[in-house]
Amino acid sequence: MIKKEKQQGMEYLKLVGFVLLSSLAWLGWGYLQRRRVDKLPPGPTPWPVVGNIFQLGFVKVPHKSFAELALVHGPNVMTLWLGSMCTVVISSSEAAREMFKNHDVVLAGRKVYECMKGDFGDELGSMITAQYGAKWRLLRRLSTTEFFLNSRLDATSSIRTRCIDQLVQSIEEASGTSIDVGRAFFLMAFNLIGNLMFSKDLLDPNSKIGAEFFYHAGKVMEYAGKPNVSDFMPLLKWLDPQGIRKNMQNHIRQAFHIAGGFITERMETSSLHKRTKDYLDVLLEYRGDGVHEPSVFSSTTINIIVFEMFTAGTDTTTSTLEWAMAELLHNPHTYKKLQSEVRNVVSCDEKLEEKHIENLPYLKAVIKETLRLHPPLPFLVPHKAMESCMILGYNIPKETQVLVNVWAIGRDPRTWEDASEFRPDRFLENDKIHVDYKGQNFDFIPFGSGRRMCPAIPLASRVLPLALGTLLHKFDWVLGDGLKATEMDMSERMGITLRKAVPLKAIPITKPL
Template sequence: MDSFLIFSILACFILHLFLRRRFSRHRLPLPPGPTNLPVIGALPFIGPTPHSGLTRLARQHAAPIMYLKMGTSGVVVASTPSAARAFLKTLDAQFANRPTVVSATDITYNYQNMVFSNYGNKWKLMRKMASLHLLGAKALAGWAPVRRDEMGRVLKEMCDAAADKKPVVVPELLVCCLANIVGQVTLSKRVFSAQGEESNKYKDMIVELLTGAGLFNIGDFVPALAWLDLQGVQAKLKGIHDRFDAMITKMLDEHSATAKKREGRPDFIDLIMVNRVGEDGETITDTNIKGLIFDLFTAGTDTSSIITEWALTEMIKNPQVLKRAQEEMDEVIGRERRLEESDIPNLPYLQAVVKEAMRLHPSTPLSLPHFSYEECEVNGYYVPKNTRLLVNIWAIGRDPDTWEDPLEFKPERFLSGPTAKIDPLGNYFELIPFGAGRRICAGKLAGMVFVQYFLATLVHSFDWRLPDGEVLNMNEAFGLALPKAVPLKAMATPRLSPSAYA
């Protein structure tokens, strides 16, 4: 009898602790945020540029972690380094999935690509193959000659424009160059023979895609209205997907037909075909391969171009920064040869310029949405299950509690003082242009190599100024990425020995 009584008391005590823990979380408050309207939630308060609108709301409600309804969907927004750390480090595994987004169904091959697929064995296999054969440090070093060759073509086009006294449209040149690099490494094919109408159509297609995918589509947040496609987003993105799919299908057909020519020199797709079955039996399908190529041609071209363009724009706006960077390069490299990737570790000021551009102008202002199927507690707040997470990378880079004079372009902040040690590769939550945690951008190393090498080469090789009568436009064009509203068009004057451009 005594044993039974002791057991009963112990069981009641354990049940009490369980129920207390279970229901006490529900008594925790939701994170602060704006008042939600029926059906549409807080969507009207966000405005046309969600990254800045969400920053304004977070500061208005003093909410590093903010909760709001977007339509009928619950969304939590992290707007400071500590808030981002809470989700992407402490609760990293819980928020490793992606939500179902109606407008993205077509462009992601029904979530069969790496960027939008849910966390699991298939995603791990695709990520492993991409890192091992394409985006890791060893793979990047292996295709350095491709980057050098394509950059040489850009230099030639710019010298020709300078000889004709014509300005260059910087993002058009860069996107063409990057697409050719991605094409050669993945499919052994230069996508464009030269910068021109075909490459401009590709650039326009990328811009349309990233703009449309970045819109806050009502159908994504109010599923009951998705079939109406009130903003025309779904139809637009499906049209872009069809054009992209036709391009990718054609390239894969040509790739299959030329397999014998690549014997002994496999490209990324060849390696995927050989290693498409993982150790656990998971398989990378033909649809997954299309999705991977789609990821590489979208995330691998326009995002790096955007950062490089913003960095060069800021240097033109701040000529003392341009002058100091060129003086550093002249001292380390001179003017008798081209800059090489191996020179970049010896250019600390140039590296600081790149970091500052990523801080002030992240190519992805809001992280791709994360999703949790379970409720959780964050910093004393209750976050319900089935909640989307947005990390406001743009707001974090401009956080006044972290950055002195946060709206000023000051590369020197990365050379000395408390922020000098910060790097953008996901180790410091004060600067996370590639995200952080297990869903950090797989191409973070490639992105750093692209931006540093391209920007350094442009700055070392040319003097820059605006065309006569032109005014520098610093406005942003919001989308999934954050390009300049008006592309940078500038006069480039060669500053090296003529033999350096050969």
């Protein structure tokens, strides 16, 4: 028996050795092939097998490491090898303009990581991971003409007001005690998407199902933000050595099961009486020609669209608002200036409403400055070259991953004076007053540009100033644990979005009437 076990052990070791040697040989051959590609953008010399991974450092967040390497090897466009994955990094407004103006279609492909590859094959539904083509255009058209159309957003203003009111109420209940500011914003954003999608508060204290959906959605975002070795060494993907894909897909299935219940409930009790038409109504009522477009959306397609609304809409909103509050508390003069503007425009016995935002230029400038320094997705969502093209004289081969380092572009000293300082006043100066984040100012593209630009900008431009302005109008804020502004930890951590490494804790003090 012992001899047999030893033989089995030896056979297992031989198998492992064979797999490792085959992997090294394959990666080595790929490395030699890569070096033959002509006119790639400059970049650090890659190591065999692992490429430039170990040159990125493990202490700094990747967008900062990439920016520092770009200063040495390619301030506009640079090549990095992440294992066997060829990656071109766009690090300047000049290169971004060339990409989005002249090669937008060619570079509109999507690099899909292993954890994003679900169990639904070519099922329609994902606007984030779908490759550029007819299916993606259908989903994009649905977003721009149904979900985020200004007239529909006007019709749902009461929903946003109610979700902000709930945020205020939860903070009032904690008045005088330290709260996790980011979590408060996250719960508000999650309930907002829940109301837009299903016309219900998913995180109502009495909703156990809503809490379960919230849990699984949060776990998906957690796993989506983890670096996955399977992306860099494709021969390992069948092993899923970190278990990221397995765990993420499990939570997606659980979330889909819950969302499916909401869909079934709506189909059995469909009625628009006493409520505004929501996004689920739009999806259920969709009718295509059945030839170029599906005649109706399947339940799986609806599930995917619903789930992406939650993952894309909650974490990005949360990170931006938490960073805005952190920067304001870190810069007391700016905090006082903004709070003074809000309270001068909106009296103490009034409620801040969306109609007031146009009269609050400094509030809008604070949002812009937050997005400049802390874009929610520092690399946007990864693009992929569907065909080869040339950018600034360099060849971008087909299948190349393209990352746009909007974090670096927003801090480029060639474009921005005092680039690392939080100074909202810059957006009130003559040369920057008309700069916005709608994709045409290539030195400021926190939501991307071109065809794959975030379609939810019209919603974000309403929610972000309304939520931030309301909290400064209703409360005074001080840092928790007796912390001083100069002692704040403003370092970053990467998940699915760019978050504070140390969550912001602050004490709300109810403003006297």
